[in-house]
Amino acid sequence: MAERMxxxxxxxxxxxxxxxxxACKEWNQLPDDGFVFEAxxxxxxGALGASTWRHVAFIEQQPVWTADGTTGxxxxxxxxxxxxxxxxxxxxxxxxxxxxxxxxxxxxxxPTGALFRTEFGTVVVQSDICNGCGYCVPACPFGxxxxxxxxxxxxxxxxxxxxxxxxxxxxxxxxxxxxSIQFGPLDELRExxxxxxxxxxxxxxxxxxxxxxxxxxxxxxMGAFFLLLDEPEVYGLPPDPVVPTRNxxxxxxxxxxxxxxxxxxxxxxxxxSSDRLLGRGGPR
Amino acid sequence: xxxxxxxxxxxxxxxxxxxxxGRPVIKRPIWHVPHMPAYLYLGGLSGASSLMAVLARATxxxxxxxxxxxxxxxxxxGGTVLLIAELGRPTRFLNMLRMFKPSSPMSVGSWILAAxxxxxxxxxxxxxxxxxPAAGDAAALATAVTGPLTATYTAVLVADxxxxxxxxxxxxLPFLFAGSALAxxxxxxxxxxxxxxxxxxxxxxxxxxxxETAAATMLERRLGLVGEPYREGRAGRLLSAARALSAGGGxxxxxxxxxxxxxxxxxxxxxxxxxxxxxxxxxxxRASAADPKYTVVPQRExxxxxxxx
Ligand code: SF4
Ligand code: SF4
Numbered sequence: 370m371a372e373r374m375x376x377x378x379x380x381x382x383x384x385x386x387x388x389x390x391x392a393c394k395e396w397n398q399l400p401d402d403g404f405v406f407e408a409x410x411x412x413x414x415g416a417l418g419a420s421t422w423r424h425v426a427f428i429e430q431q432p433v434w435t436a437d438g439t440t441g442x443x444x445x446x447x448x449x450x451x452x453x454x455x456x457x458x459x460x461x462x463x464x465x466x467x468x469x470x471x472x473x474x475x476x477x478x479x480p481t482g483a484l485f486r487t488e489f490g491t492v493v494v495q496s497d498i499c500n501g502c503g504y505c506v507p508a509c510p511f512g513x514x515x516x517x518x519x520x521x522x523x524x525x526x527x528x529x530x531x532x533x534x535x536x537x538x539x540x541x542x543x544x545x546x547x548x549s550i551q552f553g554p555l556d557e558l559r560e561x562x563x564x565x566x567x568x569x570x571x572x573x574x575x576x577x578x579x580x581x582x583x584x585x586x587x588x589x590x591m592g593a594f595f596l597l598l599d600e601p602e603v604y605g606l607p608p609d610p611v612v613p614t615r616n617x618x619x620x621x622x623x624x625x626x627x628x629x630x631x632x633x634x635x636x637x638x639x640x641x642s643s644d645r646l647l648g649r650g651g652p653r
Numbered sequence: 654x655x656x657x658x659x660x661x662x663x664x665x666x667x668x669x670x671x672x673x674x675g676r677p678v679i680k681r682p683i684w685h686v687p688h689m690p691a692y693l694y695l696g697g698l699s700g701a702s703s704l705m706a707v708l709a710r711a712t713x714x715x716x717x718x719x720x721x722x723x724x725x726x727x728x729x730x731g732g733t734v735l736l737i738a739e740l741g742r743p744t745r746f747l748n749m750l751r752m753f754k755p756s757s758p759m760s761v762g763s764w765i766l767a768a769x770x771x772x773x774x775x776x777x778x779x780x781x782x783x784x785x786p787a788a789g790d791a792a793a794l795a796t797a798v799t800g801p802l803t804a805t806y807t808a809v810l811v812a813d814x815x816x817x818x819x820x821x822x823x824x825x826l827p828f829l830f831a832g833s834a835l836a837x838x839x840x841x842x843x844x845x846x847x848x849x850x851x852x853x854x855x856x857x858x859x860x861x862x863x864x865e866t867a868a869a870t871m872l873e874r875r876l877g878l879v880g881e882p883y884r885e886g887r888a889g890r891l892l893s894a895a896r897a898l899s900a901g902g903g904x905x906x907x908x909x910x911x912x913x914x915x916x917x918x919x920x921x922x923x924x925x926x927x928x929x930x931x932x933x934x935x936x937x938x939r940a941s942a943a944d945p946k947y948t949v950v951p952q953r954e955x956x957x958x959x960x961x962x
Binding site: 407410426428477481482498508613617620631632634635640 | 759828856942956
C-alpha cells in the first residue's frame with residue numbers, strides 16, 4: 370500500500386468561495402442536486418449528499434451584548450471564552466467532505482464489498498458492484514454517504530481516486546485559492562496541523578482546535594480532518610463520532626441470547642401444553 | 654442565559670445544544686414503508702414458525718407441523734421478495750452473496766435468510782407433497798438453527814447504524830424482535846390450525862406477546878433522551894397501539910377456549926400488534942435521525958464527562 374493520503378481542511382483561512390464544491394462537481398461529473406434557496410445563510414447547498422461531495426458550511430455569529438458590557442461566546446452557559454466574536458460578529462466557513470475514516474462505518478456494513486479501502490487508505494464505492502441496499506447510509510456517523518434515488522446506488526467522495534492514481538491532487542484541493550484544503554500524506558498533514566494550531570494559539574486564537582486528527586477517536590482517526598474555530602456541532606459535525614460496528618460483538622451476543630430465549634419459549638409452549646402431558650396422540 | 658448567538662434557534666423544552674441550522678447530523682435510513690417493516694415482520698414470522706414446526710413434528714402434531722412449515726416458507730419467500738424490491742438496483746441482488754462479511758449484519762443476514770429460505774421451502778414442499786419426508790424432516794430440523802437467527806439478526810441490522818435510537822437499543826431490540834416473532838407465528842398458527850392441535854400455538858402467541866410488550870416498555874424507558882422517539886410522535890402512537898393490541902391479543906389467546914371468534918380476534922390483534930411494532934421501530938429510527946439533538950446531546954455529554962475526568 371502506498372502512503373495513506375488525506376485532507377487537512379484549515380477552516381481559519383476558508384473564504385467560503387465554494388471553488389471546491391464547483392471543482393468537485395465538475396471533475397467528478399456530479400449531477401445537479403436541485404436549485405435550492407435555503408434562506409438561512411450564504412450556504413444554499415445545505416449538506417453533503419449523493420451528488421454533493423464537498424459542502425461549504427457558512428455560519429454567521431453575532432455577539433449579544435450582556436448586561437456587564439461584554440459579548441457572549443455563544444455557548445449559553447454565561448461563562449465567557451475568548452471566541453473573539455467581536456462587536457461586528459464573525460463568519461465561520463468550512464468545507465466539509467467524507468472523512469475517509471480509519472474505521473469506516475459505511476465500509477464495515479457494506480454487504481456486497483462495493484465499498485473498499487484503496488491503496489491510498491481512502492474509502493471508495495465501486496459503482497459497478499453496489500446494489501443500492503442503502504445500509505451504508507445510516508451507518509455513517511457523519512451523514513456523508515447517500516443513495517442517488519434515480520440511479521439507485523450509493524455515492525460519496527472518492528478523494529478523486531482517479532486523479533490520485535494519475536499522480537494528481539484531488540480537484541477540490543487543487544482549486545482552493547487559500548490552501549484551506551490541503552492534500553498530502555496524512556502523517557505530514559497531522560504535523561502541519563499541530564504547528565498551525567500552535568501558531569494560532571500564540572496569536573491568542575485559543576478557540577482553534579483540531580477535529581478528527583487523533584487516531585484515538587471513535588472512528589480511529591479521520592483521513593480528512595479539520596481545524597475548527599468553534600465546537601464541531603456548530604459546523605454540523607458530530608462532536609464525538611463512534612463507528613457503529615464498535616459494539617457489534619456485543620450486539621450479536623444479545624441477539625444470540627434472544628434467539629436462544631425464543632427457542633426456549635417455543636419448547637416450553639409445546640412441552641407445557643397439557644394435552645400432550647395427558648398423552649393424546651403421542652410422537653409418531 | 655446571559656448570551657447567545659444568532660446561529661442557534663432557541664428551542665423550548667429541549668436539551669440545550671448547538672447545531673448547524675437545526676439540520677440533521679446523520680442521514681436518515683432510506684428503507685421504505687411498507688417494505689422494510691413488512692420484511693421484519695415476515696422474517697420474524699418465518700423464524701418462529703420454523704421452531705414451532707420442529708417441535709410440532711417431534712411432539713406428534715402433524716397438522717400444526719404442516720401449517721407452521723408452510724408459514725415459515727411463505728414468510729421467508731415473501732421477505733426475500735420485499736428485500737429485493739427494497740434495493741436501489743434489484744437486478745444486482747445476487748451481489749449480496751458475493752462475499753461473507755462478518756462485519757456486516759446485512760451480509761451475515763443475507764446468508765442466514767438464504768439458508769432459511771431454502772430449508773423452509775424444502776420442508777414445506779415435502780410436507781405438502783409428501784415427497785421425500787426424511788429429507789423434509791432434516792431440512793425442517795436445520796431451520797431450528799436458521800429460524801431464530803432469521804428472527805433476531807434484524808435487530809443487529811438496525812442497531813449497527815449511527816441512528817441513535819436504534820444503536821442505543823441494541824440490548825432490547827433483539828428481545829423485542831424475538832417476542833414479536835413468536836407472537837406473529839403463534840397468531841398465524843392459531844388462525845390456520847384446527848383447535849385440537851393449536852394449543853401450543855396459543856402458548857407461543859401469549860408468551861411472545863408478553864415478551865414483545867415487556868421489551869418495548871424497556872426500550873421506551875431505559876434509553877433516556879435517545880429513547881424519546883419511541884415515546885413521541887408517529888412512532889410513539891404506533892408503539893402504544895402495538896402494546897395494546899399485543900397485550901390484548903395475548904390475553905385473548907389464553908382465554909379463547911373453544912370460541913372460534915375469540916381465536917380469530919386474538920390472531921388478528923396479535924398480527925396487527927406485531928406489524929405496528931415493526932412500523933413503529935422504523936418510524937422511531939427516522940425521527941431519531943432527523944433531529945440533531947439525539948446525535949449531538951449524548952456525544953457532547955460524553956465529551957464533557959471525559960473532559961472532567
Ligand atoms: S465519513 Fe462516512 S462515508 Fe466517509 S468513510 Fe467515514 S463512514 Fe464512510
Ligand atoms: S448501498 Fe452500495 S455501497 Fe452502500 S452498503 Fe449497499 S452495496 Fe454497499
